[in-house]
Amino acid sequence: MNDYPKTSRLMQRGAEFLGTEYAIMCGAMSWVSERNLVSAISNAGGFGVIACGAMTPELLDTEIAETRKRTDKPFGVNLITMHPDLFELIAVCERHAVGHIVLAGGIPPKGSVEAIKGGRNPAKVVVFAPTLALAKKLLRSGGDALVIEGMEAGGHIGPVSTSVLAQEMLPELAEDHVVFVAGGIGRGQAIAGYLEMGAAGVQLGTRFACATESIAHENFKKAFFRANARDAVASVQVDPRLPVIPVRALKNKGTEAFTDKQREVAGTLDREEIAMAEAQLQIEHYWAGALRRAVIDGDVENGSLMAGQSVGMLKEEEPVAAIIAKLMEQSEGALGRR
Known part of the structure; x- marks a missing residue:
């Protein structure tokens, strides 16, 4: 039944x-x-x-x-x-x-x-x-x-x-x-x-x-349990020429570091050192590494705590x-x- x-x-x-x-x-x-x-x-x-x-x-x-x-x-x-x-x-x-x-x-x-x-x-x-x-x-x-x-x-x-x-x-x-x-x-x-x-x-x-x-990691889970809906914020796009899809995560030093990463990648685009596709791939690899630091290593200060508002x-x-x-x-x- x-x-x-x-x-x-x-x-x-x-x-x-x-x-x-x-x-x-x-x-x-x-x-x-x-x-x-x-x-x-x-x-x-x-x-x-x-x-x-x-x-x-x-x-x-x-x-x-x-x-x-x-x-x-x-x-x-x-x-x-x-x-x-x-x-x-x-x-x-x-x-x-x-x-x-x-x-x-x-x-x-x-x-x-x-x-x-x-x-x-x-x-x-x-x-x-x-x-x-x-x-x-x-x-x-x-x-x-x-x-x-x-x-x-x-x-x-x-x-x-x-x-x-x-x-x-x-x-x-x-x-x-x-x-x-x-x-x-x-x-x-x-x-x-x-x-x-x-x-x-x-x-x-x-x-x-x-x-x-x-x-x-236990630290990752504890960060989620402490969080409120308003703590899950969307990342800010620094350079309109670099079309980065916003990412929602709990605000920490890692979210601020992503702003710096965007500036770094935008600079390589300016100098024509890489193509746009490669620039976007670098951003994806950044997120993969930042996520690993939080999820696997438990670094909830510098890693990415991707979370929805729920x-x-x-x-x-x-x-x-x-x-x-x-x-x-x-x-x-x-x-x-x-």
């Missing part, structure tokens, strides 16, 4: 698309969304997603294999579209018969969607879009599902809030497409609202970052299964009161 009949009915399309019990995806968080957290989320009925980030094909190959040892449930892989080895990473996912690939960080380069869907082990493609026009274009170009993510989210963000994007995009897209909503979701009551608006499911990152199964709702370490159960119970309760 299903303990959450109303929520499950509204999640049915999303759950069928993912092959899971619940249409709850975990947002890909570099250094956090690895074999332990990903497998725990999938084993608990959700959908874990490996954050490939700046991994080499060899590292991703190992990560997928290690995740498979820990779960026989579906999980996905998040690939950054600007990664120089994108097609090699796609080939690694194909060899492992990964069923879902999430493409993030910009418009997928030519041939990438075809490579994902046209191999011996074709995968479903999940795309991100910050505007309705781009969402329609990506879905026409082979995207099987869409994530609309608002500025309340942690990590790389767009300029518009989740609630506005949902109101704009769900009425236009939800009837014919599988759409997940992300950004600032910390409780099941919000999940119920987006499901009623037509979403097929949701994606949460920050809510899972401090789970018991997360390998994040961080203020995190007060304690909980097992993934308990988090998912709580979210489903809250959603079911909200729908039952309607």
